Amino acid sequence: LMVDQQLTTTQQCAPMAKKATMFHCSARCCEDRAASMQQVQRCIERCHAPLAQAQAIVTGELERFQDRLSRCTLHCSDRAKDALEAGGGETRARSQLDACVAACGDEHLRLVPGMAKRMRDGLAALQH
Secondary structure: OHHHHHHHHHHHHHHHHHHHHHHHHHHHHHHOOOOOHHHHHHHHHHHHHHHHHHHHHHHHHHHHHHHHHHHHHHHHHHHHHHHHHOOOOHHHHHHHHHHHHHHHHHHHHHHHHHHHHHHHHHHHHHHO
16 A cells, blocks of 8 residues: 555656646647658657656666565575475475565565655656
8 A cells, every 4th residue: 555655646647647748749740730740740749758768767677576575585495495394394494484574574664665766766867
C-alpha cells in the first residue's frame, strides 16, 4: 500500500501533464501543411522525447528497486538451501526463509520514499 501511494503520485501527475503536452505538440506538427513527411516525423519525435525521458526515469528507478529486492530474496533462498543441506531440517529452513524474506520486504519498504524522491527530482530536472 505504501509503495502504491508513493508511486501513484509520482507516476501519474508529472507524466500525465507531459502526455498532454506531447499530444498537443504532435498535433501542431501535423497541422503544418508545408512540412514534408520527414519533417513532421522529426517534429513528432521531438515532441515525444520529454515523455520518453520521464518514463525512463520512473522505469529505471523501479527496475533498480525490483533488482535489489530480487537479490535480497535470492540471498534468503540461498541461505535457506544452505541450512537445509547442513541438516537443519525443512521446518527450520522454511522459518529462516520466511523471516529473511520478511526482513527484505521491511528493508525495501524503507527505501520507497527515497526512490520516490529521486523520481520526483529527476522529473523536476526535466522541467528546467
